[in-house]
Amino acid sequence: MGTGILVLCEHDDRGFKKTGFELLGKASELAAAIGGDVTAAVIGRAGGAELGAHGAATALSASGADFASYSTGAWARALQAIVAAADPAVVLAPASSRAKDFLPRLAARLGAGMVTEATDLRAEGGKVVARRPMYAGKAFADAHVASGLAIITVRPNSFPVGAGGGAAATEQAVSVALQDGDLAARVVDTEQAATSVADLTEAERIVSGGRSVKSKEQYDSLIRPLAASIGATPGASRACVDAGYAPHSHQVGQTGKVVNPSLYIACGISGAIQHLAGMRTSRIIVAVNTDPDAPIFQHATYGIVGDMFEVAPMLRQAFEQLEA
Numbered sequence: 352m353g354t355g356i357l358v359l360c361e362h363d364d365r366g367f368k369k370t371g372f373e374l375l376g377k378a379s380e381l382a383a384a385i386g387g388d389v390t391a392a393v394i395g396r397a398g399g400a401e402l403g404a405h406g407a408a409t410a411l412s413a414s415g416a417d418f419a420s421y422s423t424g425a426w427a428r429a430l431q432a433i434v435a436a437a438d439p440a441v442v443l444a445p446a447s448s449r450a451k452d453f454l455p456r457l458a459a460r461l462g463a464g465m466v467t468e469a470t471d472l473r474a475e476g477g478k479v480v481a482r483r484p485m486y487a488g489k490a491f492a493d494a495h496v497a498s499g500l501a502i503i504t505v506r507p508n509s510f511p512v513g514a515g516g517g518a519a520a521t522e523q524a525v526s527v528a529l530q531d532g533d534l535a536a537r538v539v540d541t542e543q544a545a546t547s548v549a550d551l552t553e554a555e556r557i558v559s560g561g562r563s564v565k566s567k568e569q570y571d572s573l574i575r576p577l578a579a580s581i582g583a584t585p586g587a588s589r590a591c592v593d594a595g596y597a598p599h600s601h602q603v604g605q606t607g608k609v610v611n612p613s614l615y616i617a618c619g620i621s622g623a624i625q626h627l628a629g630m631r632t633s634r635i636i637v638a639v640n641t642d643p644d645a646p647i648f649q650h651a652t653y654g655i656v657g658d659m660f661e662v663a664p665m666l667r668q669a670f671e672q673l674e675a
């Protein structure tokens with residue numbers, strides 16, 4: 352049985368992602384209770400000393416051409432080698448599309464227990480207990496892995512980024528022996544979407560529009576500027592996407608993206624169960640809807656009964672004045 356906590360720290364062209372900082376801060380708190388050190392796992396690049404500022408004592412990395420771009424088999428093998436080197440009791444990872452793809456494979460291979468989509472973590476009886484939403488967010492379950500290695504994925508924005516300021520982490524390269532089939536697919540090129548805002552799944556603020564925006568032009572002139580006024584990422588209901596007002600990449604919900612922002616502003620969205628499934632754990636939900644009986648109001652922290660074509664520009668103006 353291992354000790355300590357290993358945190359998967361994802362990165363992109365701009366550096367390490369905030370999700371890793373959130374998890375390292377929480378891992379430091381949990382490790383103080385369950386024992387052991389906090390180690391960062393880095394795949395696809397070397398280094399990671401700067402992760403010490405957020406609580407990692409050591410950064411174990413698997414780098415090289417085989418890991419430079421994402422592939423399920425190679426990344427599962429890389430994390431397997433890092434787990435073998437760190438021998439942790441718990442692996443924490445963001446509930447990102449990559450982690451959702453390769454971690455179940457690793458869990459099955461290692462015979463580890465896995466808890467997914469946690470929104471809170473606590474230490475109890477020497478174990479990490481994860482709180483996770485169930486039944487499209489209607490209920491929460493507390494789950495822990497009874498024996499052996501625990502692998503837990505956590506939704507972005509579940510924890511604040513700590514103050515930082517810790518000493519540099521000790522960097523250590525881990526060698527990975529790939530096996531036949533690990534590189535069954537190889538990414539030859541990627542195209543970055545031209546956007547300056549955070550991806551929906553990691554966004555701290557989201558402004559979404561529903562079917563009632565009525566056109567792509569009105570989505571672009573109402574929802575996008577309101578989102579831009581607070582540095583939010585634009586989102587949409589499925590009805591809005593199906594009507595062609597917003598691209599599918601903006602869809603929030605059961606068949607879209609699961610989001611967990613601090614602030615979710617829903618404009619002209621009724622609050623169908625399939626939409627709620629994707630945004631119900633948002634910390635603050637603001638709903639703008641003409642119908643006072645719209646189901647979204649049962650879940651909203653703040654509700655505005657009104658026409659979004661009047662309310663959204665007023666909100667935007669107020670936000671812009673605050674930013675100025």
Ligand SMILES: Cc1cc2nc3c(=O)[nH]c(=O)nc-3n(C[C@H](O)[C@H](O)[C@H](O)COP(=O)(O)OP(=O)(O)OC[C@H]3O[C@@H](n4cnc5c(N)ncnc54)[C@H](O)[C@@H]3O)c2cc1C
Pocket residue numbers: 560561562563587588589590591602603604605606607608618619620621622623624625626629639640641642645657658659660
């Ligand atoms: C298998 C399955 C999967 C699905 N997956 C998803 C999913 O991932 N995401 C998702 O969103 N949906 C999903 N849906 C669809 C879902 O059931 C709803 O149909 C959809 O969410 C409705 O979108 P909406 O709220 O924009 O539209 P509507 O339900 O039509 O609501 C429009 C709302 O706008 C309000 N309104 C009208 N005019 C104004 C105005 N001027 N100002 C303010 N408010 C106004 C109305 O009062 C109403 O509440 C799925 C459905 C199925 C069956």
